[in-house]
Amino acid sequence: MVSCLLSLNKASLKPTATTFFFFAACLILSALSSSASFQPSRTLLSRPLNKLRRPVVILISCDGFRFGYQHKTPTPNIKRLIDQGTEAETGLIPVFPTLTFPNHNSIATGLYPAYHGIVSNSFTDPNTGDGFTQKIFNPKWWLGEPLWETVVNQGLNAATYSWPGAEVNKGSWTCPKQFCSPFNESVPFEDRIDTILSYFDLPTSEIPALVTLYLEDPDAQGHEVGPDHPRITDAVARIDKLLGRMIAGLEKRRVFKDVHVILVGDHGMVGTCDQRLIFLKELAPWINIPENWIERYTPLLSIRPPPNVSAADIVAKINEGLESGKVGNGKYLKVYLKENLPSRLHYSDSDRITPIVGLAAEGFKVEMNKTEAKECAGAHGYDNAFFSMRSIFIGHGPRFPKGVKVPSFENIQIYNLVTSILNLHGARNNGTSSFPKAVLLPRYNKNVLVS
Numbered sequence: 001m002v003s004c005l006l007s008l009n010k011a012s013l014k015p016t017a018t019t020f021f022f023f024a025a026c027l028i029l030s031a032l033s034s035s036a037s038f039q040p041s042r043t044l045l046s047r048p049l050n051k052l053r054r055p056v057v058i059l060i061s062c063d064g065f066r067f068g069y070q071h072k073t074p075t076p077n078i079k080r081l082i083d084q085g086t087e088a089e090t091g092l093i094p095v096f097p098t099l100t101f102p103n104h105n106s107i108a109t110g111l112y113p114a115y116h117g118i119v120s121n122s123f124t125d126p127n128t129g130d131g132f133t134q135k136i137f138n139p140k141w142w143l144g145e146p147l148w149e150t151v152v153n154q155g156l157n158a159a160t161y162s163w164p165g166a167e168v169n170k171g172s173w174t175c176p177k178q179f180c181s182p183f184n185e186s187v188p189f190e191d192r193i194d195t196i197l198s199y200f201d202l203p204t205s206e207i208p209a210l211v212t213l214y215l216e217d218p219d220a221q222g223h224e225v226g227p228d229h230p231r232i233t234d235a236v237a238r239i240d241k242l243l244g245r246m247i248a249g250l251e252k253r254r255v256f257k258d259v260h261v262i263l264v265g266d267h268g269m270v271g272t273c274d275q276r277l278i279f280l281k282e283l284a285p286w287i288n289i290p291e292n293w294i295e296r297y298t299p300l301l302s303i304r305p306p307p308n309v310s311a312a313d314i315v316a317k318i319n320e321g322l323e324s325g326k327v328g329n330g331k332y333l334k335v336y337l338k339e340n341l342p343s344r345l346h347y348s349d350s351d352r353i354t355p356i357v358g359l360a361a362e363g364f365k366v367e368m369n370k371t372e373a374k375e376c377a378g379a380h381g382y383d384n385a386f387f388s389m390r391s392i393f394i395g396h397g398p399r400f401p402k403g404v405k406v407p408s409f410e411n412i413q414i415y416n417l418v419t420s421i422l423n424l425h426g427a428r429n430n431g432t433s434s435f436p437k438a439v440l441l442p443r444y445n446k447n448v449l450v451s
């Protein structure tokens with residue numbers, strides 16, 4: 001905790017948000033240092049590289065891989081990475097909102113969404129009136145410095161495969177054809193793995209220091225059938241098999257022990273059904289909310305009233321209705337002015353965040369009217385405190401101690417973890433600078449401790 005306090009100023013980004021996110025990070029670090037299961041020996045050094053000249057990280061994200069999915073079926077390859085590496089014992093904590101684009105950009109930049117700018121999967125910038133969608137790659141939306149930009153800015157190659165936001169040109173990163181594959185769901189997962197493996201056939205000096213890979217499963221199945229369906233089990237088994245293909249390919253090239261493999265997901269998944277719905281139309285005795293005020297319905301309700309309408313009055317009327325007992329499931333939705341949201345969500349310090357945000361209880365959905373839509377399925381986007389929203393973190397490679405469990409941590413810590421492994425100077429971010437030291441083995445450098 002002392003080191004946290006000492007480095008407070010260094011890690012500050014925004015004075016208004018600093019205290020909260022930094023204190024939370026310090027708590028996580030305190031938990032790390034007190035965990036009985038987390039005792040990487042400081043007498044151990046990382047394992048020296050055999051074939052590669054410099055450290056390499058392969059960062060893989062499986063969309064919607066809820067923590068615990070790895071136990072649904074035998075997953076020998078995931079188990080191998082866990083047994084021979086480091087695992088977040090109770091999962092990786094996503095940032096809020098627990099949606100795909102905000103979380104992938106937090107993993108890539110180490111910033112909370114309010115600071116990296118991708119505050120939801122789609123939203124409007126009130127200052128310009130422009131709308132952001134998942135297919136917009138104009139750099140003006142994407143704040144912060146993603147890992148691939150950090151890598152190429154420092155003279156190394158980076159490669160991205162389908163990672164959300166990686167097609168955006170930033171700094172020295174121009175999404176080069178050779179190393180930047182856009183998202184294309186028609187490309188079989190096996191081909192994506194083989195493309196990544198082909199990078200290791202390049203001359204050693206050209207091998208990318210960072211390779212990112214995005215797989216859209218098992219999120220796709222989770223949305224359709226919920227987290228507890230045999231199709232999820234099948235999807236998990238398939239991912240494990242893909243990891244086996246990657247490990248075998250790296251072994252064939254005699255680099256598996258040299259490469260750092262980091263396996264994560266962006267968020268979890270929870271089952272939803274038609275008994276767990278909240279209809280805004282039922283608020284009519286208190287307030288009629290025009291549809292064009294609503295940027296997103298669920299699981300986070302995002303409302304932007306016109307500037308001449310008091311957001312505080314709207315919040316008061318909505319909550320009065322929800323608490324009246326006369327709105328179905330009203331007690332399972334709570335609406336806030338964004339500045340009054342729990343500070344642990346870090347979700348206020350951006351104009352792109354709507355002035356009014358509602359949080360649905362776990363597994364509940366918000367709609368305007370009852371519809372014929374199929375409601376029993378799966379969703380994410382909820383409060384990141386829900387265990388169902390957690391994903392996985394597994395690290396394997398020379399800097400990760402073997403067979404070690406670390407307490408859960410937020411995914412904003414991954415940026416510093418990767419830059420530390422690659423021995424690069426990272427951009428400022430919301431992660432804590434001392435986090436990598438708490439997780440990684442000291443760097444091997446001719447028997448001299450360099451951490």
Ligand SMILES: [Zn+2]
Pocket residue numbers: 063064099100101219266267
């Ligand atoms: Zn996702």
